[in-house]
Amino acid sequence: MKLVCSQSDLNTHLSLTSRAVPSRPTHPILANVLLQADAANSQVSLTAFDLSLGIRTTFNAEVLQGGTITLPAKLLNDIVSRLPEGEITLDDEILETEDQSVGEGLTLTLTPKSGRYEVRAMGAEEFPELPVTENDKAIHLPASALIEGLGGSLFATSADETKQVLTGVHLTVKQDTLEFAATDGHRLAVVETTNENLNDDDEELDSVQVTLPNKALRELERMLAHSSKEDEPVAMYFDEGQVVFEWQNQRLTSRTLEGQYPAYRQLIPDAFERELTLDRKQLISALERIGVLADQKNNIAKLSIDSESQEITLSVETQEIGSGMESMSAQIKGDDIDIAFNIKYLMEGLKALPSQEILMQLNNNLAPVIFSPVGGVKMTYLAMPVQLRN
Secondary structure (H helix, E strand, O other), X not given: OEEXXXXXXXXXXXXXXXXXOOOOOOOHHHHEEEEEEEOOOOEEEEEEEOOOEEEEEEEEOEEEEOEEEEEEHHHHHHHHHHOOOOEEEEEOOHHHHOOOOOOOOOEEXXXXXXXXXXXXXXXXXXXXXXXXXXXXXXXXXXHHHHHHHHXXXXXXXXXXXXXXXXXXXXXXXXXXXXXXXXXXXXXXXXXXXXXXXXXXXXXOOOOEEEEEEHHHHHHHHHHHHHHOOOOOEEEEEEEOOEEEEEEOOEEEEEEOOOXXXXXXXXXXXXXXXXXXXXXXXXXXXXXXXXXXXXXXOOOEEEEEEEOXXXXXXXXXXXXXXXXXXXXXXXXXEOOOEEEEEEHHHHHHHHHHOOOOEEEEEEOOOOOXXXXXXXXXXXXXXXXXXXXXXX
């Protein structure tokens, strides 16, 4: 195998692919990245697979001689990321001449414009194939809608592995909409985007629901942001236990999460006694300032609504350390009330809302509170208040 590629291409695609390399591989081959050089198409593919998440990326290169090899992902990444920009030659003549039955003696030589590096390699025979779905009918999704939906939901997934189904985003694909939902039991984010890329095969699409791990979706979001065009369709192949996303020359495979996802729509109140319109950035800035004090104790801030003066006051009081207060104007409908929140949950939701102004809707100081953008993306962020103690 012999090929010439740019340092930036190799570095970028290695960085993306290596995120699917397990930190504690159950088999030595899984610590490697699979490199495939295709002379006919002048392309190089890199693949990593931790037996749950699989990533394959492909880029153009001058392939003088095709071949396949696996290389230690971390070492290769560390070397390539430090090489100077410019062309790199990857050469594996030993692949041609040595006995590969046990992979001994395999070495890949990297030759940048200055220097020479040799990396011990392994044959590709034991590297597992990326999973495929038995369902060969693709559902086509707009890349822009996926990026938008993931950006507004991933942050609300749970980190608690004992509640597996909550560590993922629940995706509902309908004829003309995509709905993304995530909850960790304390907050809920729901984003509804438009599905505009359906082709003729998708016209009779039934509603499809699947829950996917947050790790896989974070990588999908990262890969799409790096390589996709907004109006480009992403093909999703889905069957029980497995999902595959494909676009351009990129591929991501992931297991699905089993279990019944909570009926999250039932958590959102139908009517509200109080409504506030707020400047989102101003509210975030105020929370960041008083959050310095809140972080010293329990991360809780009180929000007091004053309908007569049309303003809200955010306050933190810790007897051992001190107190802080911030006031800002708001358009308020409804009676005065004091309510408390975990600042971390409030901040993460507000940062994900894609608008200058936001609508805050609530009933009482223990009922779910809804935050949504004024105009733009259809997003709902639900945060549970914290009980105030006198």
